[in-house]
Amino acid sequence: MHWLSKKRYKIGLTIPTILVYSVYIILPILIAVRYSFSKYSGLGKPKFVGWKNYIRLFHDPLFWSSFKNTMIMFILAFALLMVLAFLVALLLNQRLVGVDFCKALIYSPAIIAPIIVGIIWVYILDPNIGFLNGLLDRIGLSALKQKWIGGNTLTPYSIAVIYFWQQLGYLVTIFIAGLKMIPGEILEAADIDGARPAQKVMYVVIPMMKTTISNVAVLIITGVFKIFEIVLQTTGGGPNHVSDSLVTYSYSMTFSSSDYGYGMSLATITFIVSLLITGIYMAIFRDKEKKE
Amino acid sequence: MKKNLVSVIVTGALAASTVATMTAAPAFADDAVTIKFGIHVANPAEQEPVTNSIVETFNKENEGKYKVEFVASDTESHSKNMKLAATDGTLPEIFWIDASEAPEYSDAGLLLDLSDFLNQNADIKTALNGMEAAFSDDNGQYGLPYQCNVQGFFYNKELFDKAGVEYPTDDTTYDQFIDMIKKLKESGVTPLAIGSKNSGFAMWEFNEFLSRYGWAENIDKYKSGETPFNNDDLAACFDKVSGIAEAGAFPDNMATIEYFDAKQLFDNGSAAMFGTGQWDCAEFDENLGDKVGFWWGPKFEDSAYDQNIDMKVPSAPIVVSAAAADDDKKLEAVYEFLKFYYGKEAAGISYAGSIFPSTNYDGLSASDSQYAMNSMITALGNGWKTPSAAPDQTLSAAVQEQLYDSLFGVMQGTYSSADALDKMDQAKANE
Numbered sequence: 001m002h003w004l005s006k007k008r009y010k011i012g013l014t015i016p017t018i019l020v021y022s023v024y025i026i027l028p029i030l031i032a033v034r035y036s037f038s039k040y041s042g043l044g045k046p047k048f049v050g051w052k053n054y055i056r057l058f059h060d061p062l063f064w065s066s067f068k069n070t071m072i073m074f075i076l077a078f079a080l081l082m083v084l085a086f087l088v089a090l091l092l093n094q095r096l097v098g099v100d101f102c103k104a105l106i107y108s109p110a111i112i113a114p115i116i117v118g119i120i121w122v123y124i125l126d127p128n129i130g131f132l133n134g135l136l137d138r139i140g141l142s143a144l145k146q147k148w149i150g151g152n153t154l155t156p157y158s159i160a161v162i163y164f165w166q167q168l169g170y171l172v173t174i175f176i177a178g179l180k181m182i183p184g185e186i187l188e189a190a191d192i193d194g195a196r197p198a199q200k201v202m203y204v205v206i207p208m209m210k211t212t213i214s215n216v217a218v219l220i221i222t223g224v225f226k227i228f229e230i231v232l233q234t235t236g237g238g239p240n241h242v243s244d245s246l247v248t249y250s251y252s253m254t255f256s257s258s259d260y261g262y263g264m265s266l267a268t269i270t271f272i273v274s275l276l277i278t279g280i281y282m283a284i285f286r287d288k289e290k291k292e
Numbered sequence: 293m294k295k296n297l298v299s300v301i302v303t304g305a306l307a308a309s310t311v312a313t314m315t316a317a318p319a320f321a322d323d324a325v326t327i328k329f330g331i332h333v334a335n336p337a338e339q340e341p342v343t344n345s346i347v348e349t350f351n352k353e354n355e356g357k358y359k360v361e362f363v364a365s366d367t368e369s370h371s372k373n374m375k376l377a378a379t380d381g382t383l384p385e386i387f388w389i390d391a392s393e394a395p396e397y398s399d400a401g402l403l404l405d406l407s408d409f410l411n412q413n414a415d416i417k418t419a420l421n422g423m424e425a426a427f428s429d430d431n432g433q434y435g436l437p438y439q440c441n442v443q444g445f446f447y448n449k450e451l452f453d454k455a456g457v458e459y460p461t462d463d464t465t466y467d468q469f470i471d472m473i474k475k476l477k478e479s480g481v482t483p484l485a486i487g488s489k490n491s492g493f494a495m496w497e498f499n500e501f502l503s504r505y506g507w508a509e510n511i512d513k514y515k516s517g518e519t520p521f522n523n524d525d526l527a528a529c530f531d532k533v534s535g536i537a538e539a540g541a542f543p544d545n546m547a548t549i550e551y552f553d554a555k556q557l558f559d560n561g562s563a564a565m566f567g568t569g570q571w572d573c574a575e576f577d578e579n580l581g582d583k584v585g586f587w588w589g590p591k592f593e594d595s596a597y598d599q600n601i602d603m604k605v606p607s608a609p610i611v612v613s614a615a616a617a618d619d620d621k622k623l624e625a626v627y628e629f630l631k632f633y634y635g636k637e638a639a640g641i642s643y644a645g646s647i648f649p650s651t652n653y654d655g656l657s658a659s660d661s662q663y664a665m666n667s668m669i670t671a672l673g674n675g676w677k678t679p680s681a682a683p684d685q686t687l688s689a690a691v692q693e694q695l696y697d698s699l700f701g702v703m704q705g706t707y708s709s710a711d712a713l714d715k716m717d718q719a720k721a722n723e
Contacts, residue, residue: 041689042375044400056722128545150489150547152706236490239547240701255372256492258393258689259722 029271036265041258053265062241063266066249067273069156073245074224074277076160077167081220085168086213089175090201103176107169114166118233121162125149125234149234155243162230167223171216178212179205214285218278225274246270324359325625327616330377330387332370332608336362341574342645343438346638350629358625363387367493378402383613385626388438391608391685392692394427398434404612405432409627416634419651426681427609435609436634437650439642441682442668443496443569443603445484445587446576451564455479460587462600462674466532469590473539476564484541485563487549488704492696494551495684497567498533499603500589502683505529506597511686517720522713528594530702530709537703547704569607573646573664586667600676606650608685694719 036053038046057063092103109117124131125148133145148158182205190200206213228247231237237244237252244252247270254263329347333339336347347360363384365373371390377383378397389397397403410417410424410433417424420436427435445460452459457475464472476483486494505525513519536542543549543557558566559579566572576584591599612630616622632638634651642649643656646665658665684692694716701707707715 041396043378043396043402122548126545126548128543128548147547150545232490235548236488236550238488238700239704240697240706242706252693255368256689257693257719258396262722 032264032271033268035261036268038261040260042260046261049261053262054269056262057265057269062244062249063246063269065242066237066244066246069159069243070225070246070270070273072156073160073163073227074221076157077163077224078217078220080160080164081167081171082213082217084164085171085216086175088168089172089179090205092172093176093179103169103172106172109166109168110170112166114229115233117162117166118230121158121165121230122149122234125158127151149243150239152239152242155235156245159227159230159234159243159245162234163224163227166230167220171219174212174216174219175209178209181212182208210285214282217281217285221278221281222274225270246273324354324356325621326359326361327386327622327625327629328363328384329360329629330363330370330374330384332365332367332388334364334366334369336364342642342647345641345645346633349637349641350632353632354628358628360386360629381615383615385616385622386610386612386629388608388610389435390689391426391681392687392689394435394609394611395429396689397611398429398431401431402614403431403434404614404617405434406436406612406630407433409433409630412627413631413634416631416651419634419636419639419653421652423606423650426606426685427611435611436630437606437608438610439571439607440648440650441496441569441571441603441605441607442648442672443499443567443605443682444668444671445497445565445567445589446558446572446664446667447565447585447587448558448561448563448580448583449585450583451476451479451481451561455481455564459585460590462588462591462671464587464590466535466590466592470535470539473536473541477540481561482543482557482563483539484536484565484567485554485557486542486546486567486703487551487554488546488700489548489550491551491554492693492700493684494554495567495696495699496569496603496682497589498699499605499682499684500601501529501532501592502526503601503603503679504589504592504597504599505595507683507686508679509597511683514720515686520713521716521720522710525595525597526713527709528592530698530712532592533699534702534705534709537705542703570646570648570665570668573662573668576664577646577662580663582663584664584667586664586671588671598677600674602672602674602676602678603682604648604672604678605680605682605685688723690723691716691719 035046037048037050039049039052040046088106092099092106112120123129127133127145127147127150130148132148136142136145146154149155186204186208187200190204195203226247227245228251231243231245231248235243237248241249241252246266250263250266250270252263253259253266257263331340331343336344344362347362351359363373364370367390370388371393374383374387374389378400383402394403410420423437423440424433426437427433447460449459455476455478457472457479460469460472473483505528510519510523510525514521543554543563546554554563555566555568555572555575557563559575561580588602610633612626616626634649636651636653636656639649639651639653639656643658643665646658646662648665648668658669660666684695687695698707698712698715701715702709702712
């Protein structure tokens with residue numbers, strides 16, 4: 001295998017990947033950025049309008065409302081997934097009866113198409129026909145009934161919970177893979193030193209799983225900024241865009257209003273925000289690693 | 293050795309299948325000129341059965357000569373697909389397009405001027421009776437009406453009887469409508485089924501409201517910017533929509549249900565009224581039979597505009613790609629299909645499927661068992677005037693989308709009338 005380590009072969013082997021990545025990832029992003037500086041209905045030639053779309057965007061209350069919704073979804077989904085996926089992974093990493101069945105059960109939502117996930121949750125959260133309000137009625141807690149979806153407030157929180165439900169199994173699997181990588185001798189040594197389970201997790205497991213945790217964090221950040229089908233299926237972004245995320249609002253402007261230029265400016269901002277959050281997280285994470 | 297054996301078997305199988313395909317091909321050879329018809333539903337046989345029947349009949353009668361194939365996808369995907377096809381020059385020869393988008397296609401030179409077709413077929417021009425005028429501009433006749441839309445309120449007579457409410461008439465006023473809603477609500481049914489999720493377009497019954505507040509008289513001023521959308525007439529109109537919501541007309545979960553879910557509420561007898569058009573007649577015949585009635589909507593006593601208005605308007609157009617003219621055989625096939633589509637035989641198929649065709653031919657009518665369509669025909673018997681186009685179809689895509697959003701915003705209490713109309717002005721300013 002010596003020949004593979006030569007520089008020219010390394011370059012040769014990475015060129016196809018770079019080409020595919022450039023054509024299917026980089027180029028569309030550049031095209032979207034270009035359109036974001038134009039007035040374009042999807043037909044004819046785009047008309048260059050400079051920063052007009054971006055100026056409009058910062059004065060658009062619906063942009064800020066969809067930005068707020070996206071951040072609510074992000075903070076809630078991030079907190080729930082990082083903590084609970086890790087704890088569930090710790091639990092499922094034990095040799096317990098029925099653990100394989102539980103793994104399959106927890107993973108199962110991850111294989112359901114997001115559009116179907118949305119339909120399932122409509123039947124749970126719909127204020128009129130939903131299971132949840134029906135249950136509250138039956139157990140005499142009608143006062144707690146809410147417009148979980150379709151109202152003016154709760155939809156982004158509900159979307160975050162749905163996303164959590166859908167992603168939990170997938171992220172648990174990644175965490176379990178990370179836990180399996182920790183050498184047994186190190187954990188045994190901690191046991192011999194008298195570490196309690198919580199101390200083992202805090203001072204051995206978490207430090208040794210930093211790369212896995214970092215990868216999971218990036219997956220959540222990028223995933224939340226792509227939530228689309230769940231919003232579309234539960235509320236369609238309504239009523240009146242109050243439950244739109246940045247992605248669904250961008251989609252609505254682009255395709256329903258045929259305002260491609262403005263839609264692309266929203267898409268560009270979404271891309272920059274997710275890039276920034278990922279970048280900030282990675283910078284903090286690396287900074288901590290260096291200090292240690 | 294094993295690998296070689298597998299390779300030989302796989303290669304042999306591939307070669308055999310290729311030969312089989314090649315030898316089988318002549319059996320399916322068809323010299324018919326094929327034209328594509330881009331349609332806005334994913335399953336034409338189920339969702340547009342009349343158009344599907346017209347195409348099937350045409351294909352059968354022209355076997356070996358012309359053939360029409362659907363390019364089908366749901367409305368939103370269809371709109372996107374047509375724009376993509378327009379950019380890479382692969383538009384179907386004929387396609388349905390929303391009226392708000394068609395002028396853009398026309399301006400971009402993508403559509404064939406159908407004036408020649410109409411001049412060559414004077415009988416069709418006569419049968420269209422001016423309905424084609426909605427789809428002409430400086431570039432010519434860029435489209436022809438796909439169908440004729442008759443829009444308003446369908447109601448369930450049985451639920452009205454149970455609630456002790458009289459059926460609405462041509463003279464029912466807005467205040468009486470509000471009383472009607474309250475009594476229906478008290479009887480335990482949803483007075484007016486409507487869903488806003490991904491269904492902004494499903495506001496047909498409110499086109500009548502807009503018309504009775506002078507839409508047709510003022511639309512040119514709105515479009516030119518001379519009069520803002522936020523004016524006294526439209527504010528009064530939107531206030532009426534708000535009043536209906538306050539009276540409890542709509543389902544509590546209208547934000548999470550779609551047009552199809554709302555229609556289901558009407559079909560299964562949970563809702564007393566449903567706003568839609570003739571395309572749902574066959575479904576209502578099946579589910580409600582002779583219990584179904586049709587009404588144009590309330591009259592507004594505070595409006596200075598004519599209240600005697602029906603809503604029988606051209607639906608969105610079907611258009612022909614300009615590229616079809618590059619191939620004489622294709623153009624001939626397109627013209628032949630259009631001749632059939634706007635001919636008497638197709639009009640008969642339309643009536644049989646409870647769809648009003650855009651053409652008028654003598655001797656065609658609905659059968660006695662087409663209750664929903666007959667109730668519309670009775671309503672049309674008042675002889676009132678009708679606008680040349682439905683109000684929502686007179687706007688550009690962005691303002692049309694905002695009109696939908698604004699109406700549903702008022703219905704759901706998200707916007708005041710003034711906010712809703714300001715947003716329309718803002719959408720107009722952003723164009």
